[in-house]
Amino acid sequence: MKLSDFIAHDDVDKKIEIEQAIGQLGHTDRAVLYLWVIGYTQNEIAQMFGFSQSKICRILGNLHKSINK
DSSP, rough: OOGGTTTTTTTTHHOOOOOHHHHHHHHHHHHHHHHHHTOHHHHHHHHHOOOHHHHHHHHHHHHHHHHHH
């Protein structure tokens, strides 16, 4: 699965912005985002990392805010 699977083909500027934002993420945030994008639930991701579901929700919420600035 690639970033281009989620963004319109002609929206090159948005792709670049998102790739830059993802490049600045820490390993945990990047892994959480990847697992969520490929279809794992917040509960499943939380179990993998030993976190609560609410922590995963916060991580994803913070990622959403940082990508959509």
